[in-house]
Structures are given as C-alpha cells and as structure tokens.
Amino acid sequence: MRPVDLAREHGLSTQAIRNYEDAGILPAAERTVHGYRTYTPLHAQALRAFLALVPGHGHRTATSIMRAVNRGATEDALRLIDESHGQLLDDRRTLQAVEVALRDLAPVAAERGDTFIGPLAGRLGIRPATLRKWEDAGLVRPRRDPRTGYRIYGAADVRDARLVHQLRRGGHLLEQIAPLIDQVRSAGGVAPLESALREWRGRLSARGRAMLRGAADLDAYLCARERGGGPSP
Incomplete structure (x- = not known):
C-alpha cells in the first residue's frame, strides 16, 4: 500500500x-x-x-x-x-470530592485557623504564583495584614482555593470557574454547579x-x- x-x-x-x-x-x-x-x-x-x-x-x-x-x-x-x-480514576475521585463538598453548601461562618500563601500552596500541591493568579482572577480573596501586607487566607478563602483547584483538575477554565465560586459564596443555589458537574462527569465517561x-x-x-x-x- x-x-x-x-x-x-x-x-x-x-x-x-x-x-x-x-x-x-x-x-x-x-x-x-x-x-x-x-x-x-x-x-x-x-x-x-x-x-x-x-x-x-x-x-x-x-x-x-x-x-x-x-x-x-x-x-x-x-x-x-x-x-x-x-x-x-483520580479525576473521578476528584469529581466525587467536589460533589461531596457542594452537597452541604452553606454560608461559611467566621472561623479561626488563618493561614498564609506558602502553607496553603503546599497543602494544595501548587505554586504560590498559582494562588496569586487565582486572586487576580477574583477566585480567591485573601485579606491583607495591615502591618506587613501579607496575604491571610481565612476558612472561606481556603474553601474557595480548594474548590478552584479541584475544578481546574476537572478541565475548567478560570473564567468558567468564576461564576461557580460566586455561587458558592452567595449560597443562593446550586444549579450552575450541578450543570458543571454533569458536564465534567460526561467528559470522564466519554474518556x-x-x-x-x-x-x-x-x-x-x-x-x-x-x-x-x-x-x-
């Protein structure tokens, strides 16, 4: 031939x-x-x-x-x-983790246990620069220490960072994640989140x-x- x-x-x-x-x-x-x-x-x-x-x-x-x-x-x-x-299989487990995290979606009350950019990045297995990029996109919103200017991540910020990390692993772009994070913050409903998870699950099944x-x-x-x-x- x-x-x-x-x-x-x-x-x-x-x-x-x-x-x-x-x-x-x-x-x-x-x-x-x-x-x-x-x-x-x-x-x-x-x-x-x-x-x-x-x-x-x-x-x-x-x-x-x-x-x-x-x-x-x-x-x-x-x-x-x-x-x-x-x-x-790891991606399927990640999807399951996101579904579990969203199952009890509710406004987050103020908690102790603030952390800084280095420890949070290490916990997620990413670079601090990635967290700064997510901050620039409005996906995480740490406050600043008024004396040192250091970023301080509270409980809600850590939750948002974890969710962004999971959704990024699922193939979502930052601009796709932004409205999902806004929905989590407002706890005004889970319909957009359910739609994104259905699409993610569909991609995994197709793969x-x-x-x-x-x-x-x-x-x-x-x-x-x-x-x-x-x-x-």
Missing part, C-alpha cells in the same frame, strides 16, 4: 502518514528500489490503533504507547495504559469509553504483530 492508501481511510494527508512513521507510531516501512515507502495491512492496523488511542489517552501518551509496542516493549506500553487509567475502544484496536494490532512476526515483548 502507498501512503495515500493509508491516509484516505482516515481523511489524513500523506505527509501525516510519513510523520507518524518517522515518530515511531507506525513500524518502519519497506522501500522500493526507487526509495518509495510501501505499507502493509499491519501498518493500517497500527494507524487505526493509534487514532483510537488518542481520544482516551491524549496524543503524547498514545504516541508513547505505539512507540513502545513497535520496539517490542509491550510491558512498557501496558504500564503507560495503566498510568492513564490511574489518572482517570473511559474511548479508552475501551482504544484498547480493542490496540489488542488487534498486537495480535496482528504476533501473527506477522513482529518483535516480541
């Missing part, structure tokens, strides 16, 4: 096919005496596997998986897949289904390699 034969099935350019081969996504092609690439059904199966992996795992991870398979390192490929599934489809095509490619005598793991 020619590059155009592979490209046509998926609406790709012939240059994309050559790029995929150069990147190790496809196994190396044989060359004619005139230097033209020739591909086989095995290459077609590799391309289908890669394109099926991308929606669930992302382009970078899908590329790493295919490179590992094509060099015969199947265990490395399976480890990458496991790590990607682990991240999906999980995409991983299943990618696994099926990758397994078909692995079987084709075994039948065709490709490098063994």
Whole structure:
C-alpha cells in the first residue's frame, strides 16, 4: 500500500502518514528500489490503533504507547495504559470530592485557623504564583495584614482555593470557574454547579469509553504483530 492508501481511510494527508512513521507510531516501512515507502495491512492496523488511542489517552501518551509496542516493549506500553487509567480514576475521585463538598453548601461562618500563601500552596500541591493568579482572577480573596501586607487566607478563602483547584483538575477554565465560586459564596443555589458537574462527569465517561475502544484496536494490532512476526515483548 502507498501512503495515500493509508491516509484516505482516515481523511489524513500523506505527509501525516510519513510523520507518524518517522515518530515511531507506525513500524518502519519497506522501500522500493526507487526509495518509495510501501505499507502493509499491519501498518493500517497500527494507524487505526493509534487514532483510537488518542481520544482516551491524549496524543503524547498514545504516541508513547505505539512507540513502545513497535520496539517490542509491550510491558512498557501496558504500564503507560495503566498510568492513564490511574489518572482517570483520580479525576473521578476528584469529581466525587467536589460533589461531596457542594452537597452541604452553606454560608461559611467566621472561623479561626488563618493561614498564609506558602502553607496553603503546599497543602494544595501548587505554586504560590498559582494562588496569586487565582486572586487576580477574583477566585480567591485573601485579606491583607495591615502591618506587613501579607496575604491571610481565612476558612472561606481556603474553601474557595480548594474548590478552584479541584475544578481546574476537572478541565475548567478560570473564567468558567468564576461564576461557580460566586455561587458558592452567595449560597443562593446550586444549579450552575450541578450543570458543571454533569458536564465534567460526561467528559470522564466519554474518556473511559474511548479508552475501551482504544484498547480493542490496540489488542488487534498486537495480535496482528504476533501473527506477522513482529518483535516480541
């Protein structure tokens, strides 16, 4: 098969096919005496596997998986897949944490236990600069110590920072999070929050289904390699 034969099935350019081969996504092609690439059904199966992996795992991870398979390192490929599934599980747990946090949504009474930017950033596993960026966007509103000018985060500020952190992990942009934080602060209803959580849950479900489809095509490619005598793991 020619590059155009592979490209046509998926609406790709012939240059994309050559790029995929150069990147190790496809196994190396044989060359004619005139230097033209020739591909086989095995290459077609590799391309289908890669394109099926991308929606669930992302382009970078899908590329790493295919490179590992094509060099015969199947265990490395399976480890990458496991790590990607682990991240999906973490994201599901994060979503559950947000749902639990919003279940008892109510105005926050004044409490003791103020903290500063460094300890709060460390608790969240982010940089202080990220908290300052969220402050610039109006997502957190620490008060300032009148003598030192240091930021002081009260209980409500810590809650807002935690919620922003969770929503950012869920793929929300800062401008999407802002109205949700305002809703939390006012405790005037949870409809916008429920809508955002439904969309987040939908994205996670779609990613999980995409991983299943990618696994099926990758397994078909692995079987084709075994039948065709490709490098063994």
